Amino acid sequence: MFKSLAPPEYLATIDREKCIRCKRCIQNCGWGVYSWGGDKILINTSKCVKCLRCYHYCPEEAIEIKDNPTRFKQNAYWGYNHLRNIKRQAETGGIPLTGMGSDLPYTILFDNLLIDACQVTNPSIDPLREPMELRTYLGKKPSSVELEKGKDGKLKLKTKMPPQLKLSLPIIFSPMSFGSISLNAQKVLAMAAKECGILMNTGEGGLHEDLFPYKDNIIVQVASGRFGVNPDYLNAGVAVEIKIGQGAKPGIGGHLPGEKIPLEVARARMIPVGTDAISPAPQHDIYSIEDLRQLIYAIKEATNYKPVSVKIAAVHNVAAIASGIVRAGADIVYLDGFRGGTGAAPSIIRDHLGIPIEHAIAAVDDRLRQEGIRNEASIIAAGGIRSSADAAKAIALGADAVAIATAALITMGCTTCGKCYTGNCSWGITTQRPELTARLDPEVYAERLINLIHAWEHELKEILGALGINAVESLRGNRERLRGVGLDTQILDILGVKPAGR
Amino acid sequence: MNHDYQKDISGCGLTGLISRKRRRISGADIVKSLCLMTDRGNGLGAGYAAYGIYPGFKDFYAFHIMFDEPSVRWTLEEYLKNNYHIEKIEEIPTSPVKAIPIAPLLVRYFVKPLKDKMVGEIQEEDFVVNTVMKVNSEIEGAYIFSSGKNMGAFKGVGNPSDIAEFFRIEEYEGWTWTAHTRFPTNTPGWWGGAHPFTLLDWSIVHNGEISSYGINKRYLEMFGYKLTLLTDTEVAAYMLDLLIRRQGLDIPSACLALAAPFWKKIDALPDGEREALTALRQTYGSALLNGPFSILFGHSKGLVGINDRIKLRPLVAALKDDVTYMASEESAIRAICPAPDKVWAPRAGDPVIVNLED
Numbered sequence: 002m003f004k005s006l007a008p009p010e011y012l013a014t015i016d017r018e019k020c021i022r023c024k025r026c027i028q029n030c031g032w033g034v035y036s037w038g039g040d041k042i043l044i045n046t047s048k049c050v051k052c053l054r055c056y057h058y059c060p061e062e063a064i065e066i067k068d069n070p071t072r073f074k075q076n077a078y079w080g081y082n083h084l085r086n087i088k089r090q091a092e093t094g095g096i097p098l099t100g101m102g103s104d105l106p107y108t109i110l111f112d113n114l115l116i117d118a119c120q121v122t123n124p125s126i127d128p129l130r131e132p133m134e135l136r137t138y139l140g141k142k143p144s145s146v147e148l149e150k151g152k153d154g155k156l157k158l159k160t161k162m163p164p165q166l167k168l169s170l171p172i173i174f175s176p177m178s179f180g181s182i183s184l185n186a187q188k189v190l191a192m193a194a195k196e197c198g199i200l201m202n203t204g205e206g207g208l209h210e211d212l213f214p215y216k217d218n219i220i221v222q223v224a225s226g227r228f229g230v231n232p233d234y235l236n237a238g239v240a241v242e243i244k245i246g247q248g249a250k251p252g253i254g255g256h257l258p259g260e261k262i263p264l265e266v267a268r269a270r271m272i273p274v275g276t277d278a279i280s281p282a283p284q285h286d287i288y289s290i291e292d293l294r295q296l297i298y299a300i301k302e303a304t305n306y307k308p309v310s311v312k313i314a315a316v317h318n319v320a321a322i323a324s325g326i327v328r329a330g331a332d333i334v335y336l337d338g339f340r341g342g343t344g345a346a347p348s349i350i351r352d353h354l355g356i357p358i359e360h361a362i363a364a365v366d367d368r369l370r371q372e373g374i375r376n377e378a379s380i381i382a383a384g385g386i387r388s389s390a391d392a393a394k395a396i397a398l399g400a401d402a403v404a405i406a407t408a409a410l411i412t413m414g415c416t417t418c419g420k421c422y423t424g425n426c427s428w429g430i431t432t433q434r435p436e437l438t439a440r441l442d443p444e445v446y447a448e449r450l451i452n453l454i455h456a457w458e459h460e461l462k463e464i465l466g467a468l469g470i471n472a473v474e475s476l477r478g479n480r481e482r483l484r485g486v487g488l489d490t491q492i493l494d495i496l497g498v499k500p501a502g503r
Numbered sequence: 504m505n506h507d508y509q510k511d512i513s514g515c516g517l518t519g520l521i522s523r524k525r526r527r528i529s530g531a532d533i534v535k536s537l538c539l540m541t542d543r544g545n546g547l548g549a550g551y552a553a554y555g556i557y558p559g560f561k562d563f564y565a566f567h568i569m570f571d572e573p574s575v576r577w578t579l580e581e582y583l584k585n586n587y588h589i590e591k592i593e594e595i596p597t598s599p600v601k602a603i604p605i606a607p608l609l610v611r612y613f614v615k616p617l618k619d620k621m622v623g624e625i626q627e628e629d630f631v632v633n634t635v636m637k638v639n640s641e642i643e644g645a646y647i648f649s650s651g652k653n654m655g656a657f658k659g660v661g662n663p664s665d666i667a668e669f670f671r672i673e674e675y676e677g678w679t680w681t682a683h684t685r686f687p688t689n690t691p692g693w694w695g696g697a698h699p700f701t702l703l704d705w706s707i708v709h710n711g712e713i714s715s716y717g718i719n720k721r722y723l724e725m726f727g728y729k730l731t732l733l734t735d736t737e738v739a740a741y742m743l744d745l746l747i748r749r750q751g752l753d754i755p756s757a758c759l760a761l762a763a764p765f766w767k768k769i770d771a772l773p774d775g776e777r778e779a780l781t782a783l784r785q786t787y788g789s790a791l792l793n794g795p796f797s798i799l800f801g802h803s804k805g806l807v808g809i810n811d812r813i814k815l816r817p818l819v820a821a822l823k824d825d826v827t828y829m830a831s832e833e834s835a836i837r838a839i840c841p842a843p844d845k846v847w848a849p850r851a852g853d854p855v856i857v858n859l860e861d
Contacts, residue, residue, distance in 0.1 A: 122514060123711070126813070134766055142786050146752075148752065155776045156779040158782050160782060165785060375725060469793075469795070470793040472791060474789060475715035476718075477718060477788070
């Protein structure tokens with residue numbers, strides 16, 4: 002067989018002294034790295050993706066996965082990935098795919114923003130002893146409300162409020178379809194969303210009947226492939242999301258390789274088993290903003306006016322686009338930055354298109370305020386939220402809530418190896434192979450995800466307390482409480498943030 | 504929208520009183536009350552506001568204007584003449600005070616907007632607000648620090664007794680008084696930065712630091728307010744103007760928006776009320792004043808005192824006959840009313856609302 006001229010990325014090694022030949026590594030590796038050679042474990046290291054499943058399940062700690070020291074000569078310009086991709090393309094003529102968000106070393110603005118704290122002139126607030134409110138409502142707000150006194154002298158609401166989605170804290174789960182991830186992984190998200198009082202999102206993969214009981218915590222998505230979309234589906238959650246774009250792959254549609262489409266996935270998507278589910282790049286009934294308006298209102302009509310979210314990738318002109326979306330009638334604008342994850346995307350697209358979410362939040366929030374329509378829609382920010390600090394910074398820049406996906410998958414075992422598109426995920430997350438998905442016990446991993454959300458909830462409360470505020474709405478858009486370090490004047494200007502020291 | 508501003512921070516003392524029966528009370532009382540709280544100010548700002556002081560001109564907006572340079576006055580007057588009928592112009596009476604060697608030129612104008620300037624939907628009060636915004640942000644060196652009818656603010660850099668002497672506060676008689684002494688921690692030493700802060704007949708004195716300032720400011724900017732002073736007090740004043748005058752909330756409802764009850768309390772209310780308060784919080788989340796504050800706001804029909812929702816700044820109230828007193832410290836009340844009928848500390852977020860009798 003032709004040996005690829007791209008050397009393996011990783012070296013899987015077994016300490017033969019320690020190995021007891023229990024074969025757990027063979028069993029656990031979804032990639033086929035290990036096999037039984039009659040008297041010892043054989044290793045095909047070129048298949049290794051360093052997901053560390055074997056390492057965790059080796060009872061003797063005999064396994065070590067190293068970065069392959071045999072690499073191309075180091076070159077500050079011709080990087081490892083350039084050479085590797087060229088060699089692979091020369092061998093196949095194809096487009097190298099990838100999973101997860103871009104890992105290239107672009108400036109990470111979150112890491113150049115610091116949050117304020119109170120000292121002397123205003124007291125910090127202790128979240129262990131004082132109430133601290135994170136409750137968030139997503140949806141269109143009127144610019145004013147009218148109240149009246151009832152006969153009993155009590156206040157009564159005169160204004161008809163648009164529908165609102167209630168969140169216990171301003172974090173939701175980003176869309177991940179059944180197909181791109183396993184049903185068990187979706188169940189983890191659904192169970193955690195229910196327990197934490199937040200929302201999960203079906204992504205563009207229809208809704209499996211096992212998730213029907215979680216309808217109060219589900220946003221159903223309508224994307225360009227229209228997979229699984231029917232009137233029941235539209236009404237199966239609390240809101241509907243129209244997906245125009247995804248941060249990891251702006252301008253192109255979803256990719257679900259046929260390998261990941263067994264019967265169950267096919268049924269949920271209403272497509273034949275084993276066919277590639279390649280969503281069209283645009284929605285073919287939306288070639289302009291007025292078309293979007295029609296779809297938004299068609300969905301509202303079909304759902305008795307549930308909130309409609311429109312998800313877009315953060316691209317250069319995101320502010321004007323978001324303004325158009327709000328004016329087209331969306332209740333929520335979902336912004337997905339270029340660091341956002343994906344189950345499958347051409348790496349050339351993932352790594353080179355779009356803009357960071359920090360810029361997008363600032364630009365959109367500013368534009369909607371300038372136009373006096375910021376109350377008309379909520380902003381969800383996604384695309385690389387790694388911690389509660391990122392979430393707090395995104396909210397301070399102007400987001401109503403953040404959405405997380407990669408962080409949620411990491412609680413299920415994901416190590417961001419980036420091979421989601423192969424369908425071999427050894428952790429049972431981004432695979433449909435029954436022997437792999439069976440490993441992901443929804444109840445066990447839901448507890449971990451719930452722990453993560455609760456931990457971030459506590460951290461957000463600590464941050465609010467340090468800021469001397471006791472409600473998240475006082476953090477939202479409060480850029481006065483952020484400072485930039487190492488950012489130039491123009492970026493500070495775009496973010497609307499002062500440099501540290503001022 | 505400029506974000507690279509330097510926000511003004513200060514600690515403070517405040518006091519206020521109101522005669523529900525519109526009995527006009529001499530400024531001497533409020534001066535005595537304020538001057539007691541020496542620890543609450545550092546001599547870098549004090550001020551007074553009074554209602555009912557211009558009975559002879561009660562139908563005219565009383566513009567109190569400070570000029571950094573006398574020459575700016577002519578630019579300003581040119582602008583005023585084009586837009587207003589000017590009933591009277593006079594320099595605000597002052598007395599020389601040793602501790603205040605330099606003061607801006609202080610002039611008051613009794614004016615009415617010209618009828619032909621009220622084009623389309625624009626109301627008289629909106630027109631006046633626009634004038635204040637325009638002058639304060641565009642005419643450099645001129646600053647309108649009071650713009651209501653039959654009321655006025657008097658303020659500057661100095662300690663409370665010097666400012667009172669300078670402005671001859673004891674010579675005015677009003678049915679509502681508020682006063683303020685400042686302890687700025689980064690003062691620009693500017694007369695306009697002292698309290699009370701006013702707009703139309705709203706006057707605000709404020710103790711505290713509004714930690715939600717950034718979003719409150721941006722929220723107000725969405726409605727066309729220009730925040731030139733960069734103080735928390737300015738935010739509170741404009742927020743009241745927005746909620747009450749422009750959006751038609753009554754004072755108790757506006758207080759529920761500015762110092763919103765906790766969700767836990769709202770959730771426990773009966774259906775109708777819960778629905779109303781939930782909508783109020785959902786809609787006015789960006790108007791919530793979060794962080795430590797006590798505020799007194801005077802208006803043509805009464806006086807309101809309010810605390811932040813966990814009471815991080817002091818506020819004491821007292822009653823004696825037809826007069827309600829509110830101050831940062833009980834001693835400031837007892838200095839002028841030694842035996843009140845009732846003294847109490849208002850609960851966090853619960854406003855004290857006093858209305859004048861007709």
